[in-house]
Amino acid sequence: MKKILIFTMLISLFSCNATLSEKEKQEYSTKGKEISKATFDALSSQLKAKMKAGGPAEAVPFCNVQAAPIAQQLSEKYDVVIKRASDKLRSCDNEPSERELEIINNYKNLLEQGKELQPIVELDSTNAKHFYAPIIVKANCLVCHGKVNETMTAKTDSIIKLTYPFDIATGYNEGDVRGVWSIAFNK
Numbered sequence: 001m002k003k004i005l006i007f008t009m010l011i012s013l014f015s016c017n018a019t020l021s022e023k024e025k026q027e028y029s030t031k032g033k034e035i036s037k038a039t040f041d042a043l044s045s046q047l048k049a050k051m052k053a054g055g056p057a058e059a060v061p062f063c064n065v066q067a068a069p070i071a072q073q074l075s076e077k078y079d080v081v082i083k084r085a086s087d088k089l090r091s092c093d094n095e096p097s098e099r100e101l102e103i104i105n106n107y108k109n110l111l112e113q114g115k116e117l118q119p120i121v122e123l124d125s126t127n128a129k130h131f132y133a134p135i136i137v138k139a140n141c142l143v144c145h146g147k148v149n150e151t152m153t154a155k156t157d158s159i160i161k162l163t164y165p166f167d168i169a170t171g172y173n174e175g176d177v178r179g180v181w182s183i184a185f186n187k
Contacts, residue, residue, distance in 0.1 A: 018127050028121045028185065032131025035078050036181040042070050048140075056144060056156040063144075064163050068093055079186045084135060086179030090160070090169035099124070100132070100182050107134045107177045117177075124184075131183040137176045145172045 020028070046066065050059040067084075068091075075082045085096035087104050096104060107117050119133040142151035144160060152170065160167050172178060 018123055020121060020123060020129070024129075025121045028129050028131055029119050031078075031185070032119060032121065032133065032181070032183050035074065035080060035082065035183055036131070036133055038078075039071055039074050039082055039181070042074060043067055046070070051140075051143070056153075056159050060144065060156075060159050060163050064091070067091075081184040081186070083182040083184075084179055085182050086135075086169060088169045088171075088178075090164050090167045094179065096179070097182075099130075100180055103132045103180055104177060107180065111175075111177055129185040131181070131185070133181045135178040135180060137172045137174055137178045139174050141178070142172065142174060145170055145178065147171055147173075 043063075047059055047063060050062045071082045071084070083100075084094050085100040085104070086094050087096060087101060089095060103120060110117055117134045117136075119131060121129065121131050124130055137145060144152065144156060146152040147170065148154055148157045157170070160170070169178075
């Protein structure tokens with residue numbers, strides 16, 4: 001019994017003190033950037049095609065139904081869990097964890113101070129490796145995430161409200177922090 005207790009205490013001691021080396025941080029940062037870019041490219045290319053084909057009337061329902069499966073498919077491809085988290089939700093699937101919300105708020109504060117936003121690689125309480133990077137609002141995002149009667153039409157706002165009744169993911173300006181890419185590595 002004493003051996004089990006000592007072994008458990010040693011495991012706890014070492015797991016609490018686990019950190020990533022700079023080499024590991026760089027490696028997972030590179031992987032995280034690759035995965036978040038691939039996910040962004042897959043989502044945005046299809047979203048742009050829907051916008052071109054039928055504007056927000058086609059793009060909003062597409063995003064509602066297809067964004068999660070696209071992220072899931074890429075999660076499986078890369079053997080990770082890919083999540084887009086935001087403090088201003090359109091979908092409950094994007095609700096941030098406590099840590100993700102801290103990171104979103106930190107990115108917003110850094111942006112207000114004019115500082116460069118860098119990805120974060122860290123271990124969580126179970127020693128799983130996580131990558132976080134800001135999602136920055138681009139000009140073309142404002143069609144569905146901007147301000148009504150400025151960059152977003154009332155018609156688009158109506159389509160969004162019908163598809164996402166509890167949406168609060170509007171009011172952004174180009175360059176704002178929309179949320180974070182949150183990637184948990186399985187290995």
